[in-house]
Amino acid sequence: GEDVEQSLFLSVRExxxxxxxxxxxxxxxxxxxxxxxxxxxxxxxxxxxxxxxDMKQDQRLTVLLNKKDxxxxxxxxxxxxxxxxxxxxxxxxxxxxKIIFGKGTRLHILP
Amino acid sequence: DAGVIQSPRHEVTEMGQxxxxxxxxxxxxxYLFWYRQTMxxxxxxxxxxNNNVPIDDSGMPExxxxxxxxxxSFSTLKIQPSEPRDSAVYFCxxxxxxxxxxxxxxxxxxxxxxx
Numbered sequence: 001g002e003d004v005e006q007s008l009f010l011s012v013r014e015x016x017x018x019x020x021x022x023x024x025x026x027x028x029x030x031x032x033x034x035x036x037x038x039x040x041x042x043x044x045x046x047x048x049x050x051x052x053x054d055m056k057q058d059q060r061l062t063v064l065l066n067k068k069d070x071x072x073x074x075x076x077x078x079x080x081x082x083x084x085x086x087x088x089x090x091x092x093x094x095x096x097x098k099i100i101f102g103k104g105t106r107l108h109i110l111p
Numbered sequence: 112d113a114g115v116i117q118s119p120r121h122e123v124t125e126m127g128q129x130x131x132x133x134x135x136x137x138x139x140x141x142y143l144f145w146y147r148q149t150m151x152x153x154x155x156x157x158x159x160x161n162n163n164v165p166i167d168d169s170g171m172p173e174x175x176x177x178x179x180x181x182x183x184s185f186s187t188l189k190i191q192p193s194e195p196r197d198s199a200v201y202f203c204x205x206x207x208x209x210x211x212x213x214x215x216x217x218x219x220x221x222x223x224x225x226x
Contacts, residue, residue, distance in 0.1 A: 033214050042202055042217030097142060097166065097209035103153035
């Protein structure tokens with residue numbers, strides 16, 4: 001089946017940029033997503049990118065998509081303590097109704 | 112809208128007991144998904160419904176698990192009998208359509224502990 005892979009942990013100093021990377025296998029992906037999960041909460045949709053785009057910016061968030069390499073990244077500028085969470089990469093296609101999620105990257109902010 | 116509402120938030124039960132988790136999706140969302148999250152396995156899709164009809168239950172671990180959606184505003188996930196390995200956070204999510212920028216809206220989850 002289709003798969004989404006991401007590293008499990010990332011530590012970043014407060015004020016620096018965080019870059020979370022993800023790779024996926026589905027050549028038919030139409031939408032790719034980044035979700036954020038804070039402790040004790042459900043997943044919250046942070047941003048998405050359509051597969052025919054290569055970049056999307058939303059305030060401190062920048063999403064880069066390399067469709068040829070099936071690589072997605074999320075850059076968080078000026079990382080703050082409130083950004084500490086688990087970030088999930090996910091993708092969907094027109095093939096079925098499911099969104100495929102990665103295992104999540106736990107972002108830890110160093111003071 | 113109050114979002115996707117799950118109850119209870121926490122459930123502690125003894126092995127062998129029946130457990131029922133509840134979910135109220137966002138009004139107008141035709142799709143409802145049940146997920147289980149553990150440290151070891153991450154986020155697993157258990158079952159999903161479209162217009163109250165179960166579409167894919169291939170993720171349901173075994174016959175002890177069952178899910179129903181009697182109407183558009185309510186779904187249950189039942190485990191009978193429960194076992195310690197069922198301990199996890201169970202999420203319900205809903206969506207107005209799939210394969211789109213909507214993604215899914217998740218509830219806050221039910222943390223189940225089976226002792």
